[in-house]
Amino acid sequence: xxxxxxxxxxxxFLVLSAGLASGDLTVLIIGATLMVMIFAxxxxxxxxxNPAVTLAVFIRGRCTLNEALGYWVAQFVAxxxxxxxxxxxxxxxxxxxxxxxTKALIAELIATFALAYVVLNVATAKGTTxxxxxxxxxxxxxxxxxxxxxxxxxxxxxxxxxxxxxxMKAFDWSNIWIYLxxxxxxGALAALVFKMNNADxx
Amino acid sequence: xxxxxxxxxxxxFLVLSAGLASGDLTVLIIGATLMVMIFAxxxxxxxxxNPAVTLAVFIRGRCTLNEALGYWVAQFVAxxxxxxxxxxxxxxxxxxxxxxxTKALIAELIATFALAYVVLNVATAKGTTxxxxxxxxxxxxxxxxxxxxxxxxxxxxxxxxxxxxxxMKAFDWSNIWIYLxxxxxxGALAALVFKMNNADxx
Amino acid sequence: xxxxxxxxxxxxFLVLSAGLASGDLTVLIIGATLMVMIFAxxxxxxxxxNPAVTLAVFIRGRCTLNEALGYWVAQFVAxxxxxxxxxxxxxxxxxxxxxxxTKALIAELIATFALAYVVLNVATAKGTTxxxxxxxxxxxxxxxxxxxxxxxxxxxxxxxxxxxxxxMKAFDWSNIWIYLxxxxxxGALAALVFKMNNADxx
Amino acid sequence: xxxxxxxxxxxxFLVLSAGLASGDLTVLIIGATLMVMIFAxxxxxxxxxNPAVTLAVFIRGRCTLNEALGYWVAQFVAxxxxxxxxxxxxxxxxxxxxxxxTKALIAELIATFALAYVVLNVATAKGTTxxxxxxxxxxxxxxxxxxxxxxxxxxxxxxxxxxxxxxMKAFDWSNIWIYLxxxxxxGALAALVFKMNNADxx
Numbered sequence: 001x002x003x004x005x006x007x008x009x010x011x012x013f014l015v016l017s018a019g020l021a022s023g024d025l026t027v028l029i030i031g032a033t034l035m036v037m038i039f040a041x042x043x044x045x046x047x048x049x050n051p052a053v054t055l056a057v058f059i060r061g062r063c064t065l066n067e068a069l070g071y072w073v074a075q076f077v078a079x080x081x082x083x084x085x086x087x088x089x090x091x092x093x094x095x096x097x098x099x100x101x102t103k104a105l106i107a108e109l110i111a112t113f114a115l116a117y118v119v120l121n122v123a124t125a126k127g128t129t130x131x132x133x134x135x136x137x138x139x140x141x142x143x144x145x146x147x148x149x150x151x152x153x154x155x156x157x158x159x160x161x162x163x164x165x166x167x168m169k170a171f172d173w174s175n176i177w178i179y180l181x182x183x184x185x186x187g188a189l190a191a192l193v194f195k196m197n198n199a200d201x202x
Numbered sequence: 203x204x205x206x207x208x209x210x211x212x213x214x215f216l217v218l219s220a221g222l223a224s225g226d227l228t229v230l231i232i233g234a235t236l237m238v239m240i241f242a243x244x245x246x247x248x249x250x251x252n253p254a255v256t257l258a259v260f261i262r263g264r265c266t267l268n269e270a271l272g273y274w275v276a277q278f279v280a281x282x283x284x285x286x287x288x289x290x291x292x293x294x295x296x297x298x299x300x301x302x303x304t305k306a307l308i309a310e311l312i313a314t315f316a317l318a319y320v321v322l323n324v325a326t327a328k329g330t331t332x333x334x335x336x337x338x339x340x341x342x343x344x345x346x347x348x349x350x351x352x353x354x355x356x357x358x359x360x361x362x363x364x365x366x367x368x369x370m371k372a373f374d375w376s377n378i379w380i381y382l383x384x385x386x387x388x389g390a391l392a393a394l395v396f397k398m399n400n401a402d403x404x
Numbered sequence: 405x406x407x408x409x410x411x412x413x414x415x416x417f418l419v420l421s422a423g424l425a426s427g428d429l430t431v432l433i434i435g436a437t438l439m440v441m442i443f444a445x446x447x448x449x450x451x452x453x454n455p456a457v458t459l460a461v462f463i464r465g466r467c468t469l470n471e472a473l474g475y476w477v478a479q480f481v482a483x484x485x486x487x488x489x490x491x492x493x494x495x496x497x498x499x500x501x502x503x504x505x506t507k508a509l510i511a512e513l514i515a516t517f518a519l520a521y522v523v524l525n526v527a528t529a530k531g532t533t534x535x536x537x538x539x540x541x542x543x544x545x546x547x548x549x550x551x552x553x554x555x556x557x558x559x560x561x562x563x564x565x566x567x568x569x570x571x572m573k574a575f576d577w578s579n580i581w582i583y584l585x586x587x588x589x590x591g592a593l594a595a596l597v598f599k600m601n602n603a604d605x606x
Numbered sequence: 607x608x609x610x611x612x613x614x615x616x617x618x619f620l621v622l623s624a625g626l627a628s629g630d631l632t633v634l635i636i637g638a639t640l641m642v643m644i645f646a647x648x649x650x651x652x653x654x655x656n657p658a659v660t661l662a663v664f665i666r667g668r669c670t671l672n673e674a675l676g677y678w679v680a681q682f683v684a685x686x687x688x689x690x691x692x693x694x695x696x697x698x699x700x701x702x703x704x705x706x707x708t709k710a711l712i713a714e715l716i717a718t719f720a721l722a723y724v725v726l727n728v729a730t731a732k733g734t735t736x737x738x739x740x741x742x743x744x745x746x747x748x749x750x751x752x753x754x755x756x757x758x759x760x761x762x763x764x765x766x767x768x769x770x771x772x773x774m775k776a777f778d779w780s781n782i783w784i785y786l787x788x789x790x791x792x793g794a795l796a797a798l799v800f801k802m803n804n805a806d807x808x
Contacts (some may be wrong), residue, residue, distance in 0.1 A: 599610040
């Protein structure tokens with residue numbers, strides 16, 4: 001239960017930041033929010049805050065199917081609550097227009113691959129056990145990759161963030177499949193590459 | 203006594219930064235100031251620099267009532283001194299107008315909840331003992347959450363910062379209750395959530 | 405083999421960031437990308453992602469000639485693939501005009517010296533063994549030095565990045581010698597200074 | 607000798623960054639440069655790169671008078687060389703006008719106090735031994751405090767940087783006393799406060 005509360009709190013603040021951050025530093029603010037929530041919650045739940053990361057961790061063999069499903073529910077519910085609060089604070093947004101859905105799908109897939117690849121290596125690998133940089137690495141992956149693919153796909157890197165963005169009307173509901181498909185495939189591919197590259201690290 | 207001097211120095215520089223920082227990176231400068239003062243003073247006083255954090259640490263059971271009261275005095279006096287120095291350097295500001303005090307109260311409560319939640323988890327939890335990221339996590343929480351709620355409430359996240367901002371006339375005295383009430387309730391709630399989620403960590 | 409895959413992935417994302425990042429934070433985004441890929445891959449390949457760094461590590465005696473050659477191939481191939489993907493996403497760029505090639509050569513040499521000097525000291529020196537800051541230090545060297553020499557030379561600090569920038573047409577092919585010569589000499593000099601300054605650290 | 611070479615390299619890159627950095631992130635670039643040079647050189651020389659820091663470390667009892675004098679020479683010579691290189695790259699600057707030299711003196715004193723206070727606590731105190739954040743803390747102190755006092759005094763926080771800025775004509779020679787007096791007093795005061803607050807840490 002405390003794991004699910006931790007996932008709820010972390011995902012809530014991540015989606016809140018996606019809705020409230022503004023200005024030139026928007027993506028840095030979002031990445032910093034993820035970083036601090038990972039440092040705060042990692043010791044309890046592993047601090048996924050992202051269904052694609054949970055899928056990657058499940059494939060890598062560090063959580064059970066039941067845990068993964070519980071995490072997914074907590075993440076999506078947190079995203080919904082955060083999005084409603086954003087709407088209360090500042091009203092709904094105008095949806096971003098995706099120029100090319102194929103490019104958007106590839107962009108989300110690649111960026112989420114990077115995110116899950118970093119997560120698995122800094123938070124679950126033997127070779128980096130006990131480090132103090134896991135939150136910095138993961139949060140700044142969202143800053144770096146989110147900034148790069150933002151103009152192409154919106155830069156969600158996270159199906160729960162995409163759900164929240166649809167509820168805020170920052171994303172169009174008709175595009176949500178891009179994030180469900182792209183992010184989950186990206187996360188799954190990262191897990192396969194990790195297992196291939198770390199065959200002796202069960 | 204050395205704890206009170208440390209709290210005075212850290213809070214002084216935090217409030218100074220809230221008054222002197224300017225430009226696009228204003229909130230990043232404030233968060234960085236908090237980060238460096240936490241890394242410098244954490245080993246002596248725990249580096250609260252914030253009456254709401256002190257309240258949270260007191261409820262969590264990591265300081266006595268007497269210590270908490272001493273910390274509060276040091277923090278508010280430091281804020282006053284820093285604000286007077288800011289007025290000497292650049293004159294008084296024009297107070298920010300709060301459009302909606304209910305939204306401002308909720309924003310400060312939620313943002314300070316996040317701050318105290320991060321503090322308790324990275325600086326007082328068994329599961330993160332000996333880490334090298336506590337200052338980064340706490341300082342960047344102020345950057346991230348302060349940026350998000352800044353347009354709504356001013357983004358103090360700290361009753362001592364709010365007092366300093368009133369003395370600088372950056373906040374209106376008639377709004378100071380927002381920060382006293384919102385930040386202290388946010389800090390207290392974070393302590394309750396922490397205790398629930400870490401029942402075996404006394 | 406897993407080392408080469410790791411070098412490929414890290415260099416791929418570094419060159420992708422050099423092509424896709426935009427706005428005021430462009431060089432910070434690139435430095436952050438390098439940082440997270442170093443934290444993710446350092447435990448497997450040492451996370452060079454840069455032929456000049458591989459040269460420095462080879463001279464310092466921490467990899468064999470065969471390994472270095474394999475790393476170079478992986479890095480240049482990754483740069484090529486990333487550049488083609490950038491062209492798919494946003495089309496080719498307009499090449500930067502280098503005003504003064506002598507200044508550009510000196511700038512790349514000095515900046516890459518700084519980068520390789522930092523790498524050798526934070527990732528291969530006895531005195532910093534087991535630290536949690538190596539990725540932060542190296543990534544932010546690219547941010548700091550790349551920002552400084554960017555207006556003079558483009559700020560590649562890396563022959564593979566320069567190759568990718570030529571394929572994207574962000575750099576002119578006629579200038580690629582600047583990066584091959586400047587960066588490799590800078591990296592080699594850093595290795596010599598390191599060995600002189602750390603004579604007892606074989 | 608290797609200590610002096612390390613001080614020369616670190617101060618050289620710090621002063622180079624003060625001359626070459628430009629744009630909205632100027633002070634962040636300078637702070638990042640200091641951070642990476644501290645992470646690279648701390649294990650050899652202690653990474654002062656600043657005569658005011660060397661004075662503070664001397665008063666705190668962690669270096670001898672002879673070492674301190676050698677460090678000062680290396681730091682000032684490095685600043686001179688870096689400033690000449692900046693002039694080669696981009697020509698001389700137009701000197702900043704200091705509106706109020708009293709305010710500038712107080713600003714440099716307070717900001718350098720903060721810098722030396724952070725250095726002594728994160729790099730020489732028993733309570734923070736073995737941490738991985740010392741470079742981050744010190745580099746970001748220059749970013750945070752330099753940004754705050756920049757409009758008042760130029761934000762050198764370092765007599766060697768001030769010398770370099772005079773050679774680049776970014777500062778006026780007639781104002782150099784502000785930095786010699788203000789920074790050195792700030793550093794000395796920090797050492798006294800540190801010794802008072804850490805009486806049992808010789």
